[in-house]
Amino acid sequence: xxxxxxxxxxxxxxxxxxxxxxxxxxxxxxxxxxxxxxxxxxxxxxxxxxxxxxxxxxxxxxxxxxxxxxxxxxxxxxxxxxxxxxxxxxxxxxxxxxxxxxxxxxxxxxxxxxxxxxxxxxxxxxxxxxxxxxxxxxxxxxxxxxxxxxxxxxxxxxxxxxxxxxxxxxxxxxxxxxxxxxxxxxxxxxxxxxxxxxxxxxxxxxxxxxxxxxxxxxxxxxxxxxxxxxxxxxxxxxxxxxxxxxxxxxxxxxxxxxxxxxxxxxxxxxxxxxxxxxxxxxxxxxxxxxxxxxxxxxxxxxxx
Amino acid sequence: xxxxxxxxxxxxxxxxxxxxxxxxxxxxxxxxxxxxxxxxxxxxxxxxxxxxxxxxxxxxxxxxxxxxxxxxxxxxxxxxxxxxxxxxxxxxxxxxxxxxxxxxxxxxxxxxxxxxxxxxxxxxxxxxxxxxxxxxxxxxxxxxxxxxxxxxxxxxxxxxxxxxxxxxxxxxxxxxxxxxxxxxxxxxxxxxxxxxxxxxxxxxxxxxxxxxxxxxxxxxxxxxxxxxxxxxxxxxxxxxxxxxxxxxxxxxxxxxxxxxxxxxxxxxxxxxxxxxxxxxxxxxxxxxxxxxxxxxxxxxxxxxxxxxxxxxxxxxxxxxxxxxxxx
Numbered sequence: 001x002x003x004x005x006x007x008x009x010x011x012x013x014x015x016x017x018x019x020x021x022x023x024x025x026x027x028x029x030x031x032x033x034x035x036x037x038x039x040x041x042x043x044x045x046x047x048x049x050x051x052x053x054x055x056x057x058x059x060x061x062x063x064x065x066x067x068x069x070x071x072x073x074x075x076x077x078x079x080x081x082x083x084x085x086x087x088x089x090x091x092x093x094x095x096x097x098x099x100x101x102x103x104x105x106x107x108x109x110x111x112x113x114x115x116x117x118x119x120x121x122x123x124x125x126x127x128x129x130x131x132x133x134x135x136x137x138x139x140x141x142x143x144x145x146x147x148x149x150x151x152x153x154x155x156x157x158x159x160x161x162x163x164x165x166x167x168x169x170x171x172x173x174x175x176x177x178x179x180x181x182x183x184x185x186x187x188x189x190x191x192x193x194x195x196x197x198x199x200x201x202x203x204x205x206x207x208x209x210x211x212x213x214x215x216x217x218x219x220x221x222x223x224x225x226x227x228x229x230x231x232x233x234x235x236x237x238x239x240x241x242x243x244x245x246x247x248x249x250x251x252x253x254x255x256x257x258x259x260x261x262x263x264x265x266x267x268x269x270x271x272x273x274x275x276x277x278x279x280x281x282x283x284x285x286x287x288x289x290x291x292x293x294x295x296x297x298x299x300x301x302x303x304x
Numbered sequence: 305x306x307x308x309x310x311x312x313x314x315x316x317x318x319x320x321x322x323x324x325x326x327x328x329x330x331x332x333x334x335x336x337x338x339x340x341x342x343x344x345x346x347x348x349x350x351x352x353x354x355x356x357x358x359x360x361x362x363x364x365x366x367x368x369x370x371x372x373x374x375x376x377x378x379x380x381x382x383x384x385x386x387x388x389x390x391x392x393x394x395x396x397x398x399x400x401x402x403x404x405x406x407x408x409x410x411x412x413x414x415x416x417x418x419x420x421x422x423x424x425x426x427x428x429x430x431x432x433x434x435x436x437x438x439x440x441x442x443x444x445x446x447x448x449x450x451x452x453x454x455x456x457x458x459x460x461x462x463x464x465x466x467x468x469x470x471x472x473x474x475x476x477x478x479x480x481x482x483x484x485x486x487x488x489x490x491x492x493x494x495x496x497x498x499x500x501x502x503x504x505x506x507x508x509x510x511x512x513x514x515x516x517x518x519x520x521x522x523x524x525x526x527x528x529x530x531x532x533x534x535x536x537x538x539x540x541x542x543x544x545x546x547x548x549x550x551x552x553x554x555x556x557x558x559x560x561x562x563x564x565x566x567x568x569x570x571x572x573x574x575x576x577x578x579x580x581x582x583x584x585x586x587x588x589x590x591x592x593x594x595x596x597x598x599x600x601x602x603x604x605x606x607x608x609x610x611x612x613x614x615x616x617x618x619x620x621x622x623x624x625x626x627x628x629x630x631x
Contacts, residue, residue, distance in 0.1 A: 033428050034428075034432070036424075036428055037425065037428040037429050037432070037438060040421070040424075040425050040428075040442070041438055041441045041442065044441055044442050044445070044507065044510070044511075045441055046475070047456045047457055047459075047460050047475075047507070048444075048445070048456055050456075050459060050460065050475060051455070051456045051459050054459065062473065063473065064471060064473075065471050065473065066471060066472060066473050066474075066475065066478050067473070067475075068475070068478070095312070098312050098315065099315070102315050102316065102318075102319050105319060105323075106319060106322055106323055106326070109323065109326075110326055113326075113330060114356050114357050114360070115357070117330075117333075117353040117354075117356075117357075118353055118354050118357040120353060121349070121350040121353040121354050125346050125347075125349060125350040125353075126346060126350075127346060127347045127350040127351065128347070130350070133354070133358075137357075137361065140361060140365055140366070141618075142564075142614055142615065142618045143365055143369055143611065144567075144568050144587075144607070144610045144611055144614055145568075146568070146587060146590050146606075146607040146610050146611075147368065147369045147372040147373070147604075147607040147608060147610070147611050148364065148365055148368035148369055148372065149368070149607075150368075150371075150372060150375070150594060150600065150603070150604065150607075151367065151368035151371035151372060151375075152364060152368045155363070155368075160306070161306060163308050164306060164307065164308050164309070165309065165315070165318060165319070165322070166306060166322070169322060170360070170364065171364060173360065174360045174361065174363075174364030174365060175364070175365070177357055177360060177361060178361070178365075181357065205337075205338060205340070205341050205345075205349075206337060206346070206349045206353075207334050207337050207338040207349075208338075231447060234449070235448070235449030235450065235451075235452075236449075237449065237450065237451050237570070237571040237574070237575075238570050238571065238591070241591070242595075245595075247308070249308050249309065249310050250308065250309075254449045254451045254452070254571075257449075257451050257452065257455065258451045258571070258574065258575050261451070261454070261455055261458065261575050262575070262578065265458070268459065268462075268473075271455050271458075271459075272455075272459070274455075275452045275455040275456060278448075278449065278451070278452050279447075279448040279449070279452045282447045282448055282449070283444065283447055283448060285447075286444070286446075286447035287440070290440070290443075293447070294515055294519075
């Protein structure tokens with residue numbers, strides 16, 4: 001298991017050659033295939049689209065008529081978005097939005113740096129206990145968060161960190177380490193040994209090899225992990241509920257949206273706008289960096 | 305620096321302080337590591353690089369995990385040892401049996417339906433003109449939070465009572481009305497509600513299945529496909545005899561990966577029904593028992609059960625991964 005090779009990454013696109021038979025096949029099956037694909041695509045988009053349209057409709061309209069009537073009777077307003085950023089009503093999402101960012105940035109950077117160093121050790125340094133340690137780290141990927149939360153909460157209470165960002169930074173960083181190390185280790189193993197050897201012959205130590213040889217090559221893997229981890233932390237509810245559930249000061253936006261849905265489940269003018277405020281960041285990150293995200297996903301297939 | 309920050313500038317300062325502190329720790333580690341050279345110094349460097357990771361994992365994962373397993377043999381307050389009583393509660397109490405039944409529904413339905421839809425869609429749009437756009441549409445739900453997805457679908461399932469002037473605002477109930485039916489309280493009727501929650505998970509996971517399977521389909525060598533075409537194989541046999549066997553190892557990985565994710569689904573149940581109306585699942589029940597019902601022992605047992613259920617799936621997953629790599 002120590003030599004676990006990386007999970008297949010996206011292979012290059014097969015050349016798009018159109019042979020005579022392929023054209024024939026296309027003519028035969030295309031209309032039905034296209035129709036089925038369009039039906040699925042519409043089904044998948046419609047729920048989001050409905051809520052998006054609603055988020056721009058006046059409160060009264062949302063609550064008395066279906067969003068599809070918008071097209072026969074279009075009225076647009078930004079009141080709902082003003083509502084979720086307004087001070088009145090106690091639904092100011094801006095503060096929670098900031099919290100989400102404050103939680104995410106260290107929760108991505110810390111495990112990324114720690115895992116890079118650890119992965120380097122596992123991949124390129126010989127030391128007693130290497131295989132056993134790597135196996136343990138690898139196996140820890142499957143531990144479900146649920147089994148760690150309560151004892152961890154007790155620790156945070158004992159050291160007076162409960163209710164601070166530290167609980168979220170530390171726990172998210174810790175939970176990410178096994179996957180990050182595994183991912184980066186697989187990537188580093190693929191670097192040709194001759195590169196490392198050459199640097200060693202030149203008298204470079206492990207610190208400068210890490211920074212001068214490894215780090216520049218590592219960028220795609222770091223990006224893959226970084227995006228995966230960013231979306232994971234931004235979208236998390238469970239960890240936030242357990243460690244930041246007590247007060248609003250450190251609660252991320254998902255937690256606030258979940259609370260809104262629980263306490264004001266019929267306030268669709270707030271819920272619709274709130275939902276879109278909360279997904280704008282992950283969707284943007286995702287659309288810009290989709291390629292890396294897919295790679296991260298594929299490597300995370302055993303994460304617990 | 306270790307207090308609760310309440311204003312935005314305070315929060316940003318605290319974050320910067322934390323990052324600086326972290327950078328300082330890393331700096332010290334790298335500085336010390338830089339002083340050791342030669343083959344013997346290698347060991348010191350390796351252990352230094354691993355030190356923070358080992359500390360965090362030991363305190364943040366291993367100790368808590370063992371502690372939870374230990375706690376699962378204790379009573380609600382965590383004081384008295386009660387052996388396997390919590391586990392027998394899970395397997396005998398009627399409420400807990402409903403939780404188990406729902407979990408089985410989730411774990412069986414979600415992976416298979418999501419993978420089937422993902423596979424079909426991947427084949428349908430493969431090499432079409434709008435392939436990347438079409439794939440993004442299905443994949444997009446993967447990037448949003450389960451909470452936001454739940455809000456989106458709660459709106460789909462919204463119910464308005466069947467009275468003279470009241471119009472439906474949820475699309476599903478509107479369809480029921482259009483087809484002459486009476487609106488249904490979709491999230492309250494059991495067991496219908498559980499299946500409707502599963503739909504949300506399928507909606508999210510199909511994109512994952514589609515993306516991974518699409519990559520596998522593109523990896524099928526062109527000459528095999530070409531040879532089959534020359535033999536006059538029709539679309540259906542092409543799918544059954546060539547596509548399916550080629551992507552089969554990937555299908556297994558996708559199924560198990562979605563299965564593990566589904567086993568731990570919590571956000572959807574909590575946001576949509578709060579686990580009421582017979583919709584709770586193990587991961588949600590863990591939270592409810594621990595924090596709302598104040599039954600630490602039962603909560604710990606449910607978490608441990610979750611752990612135990614994940615192990616065989618992961619084991620199977622790793623085994624098939626290695627088999628497919630060996631080929």
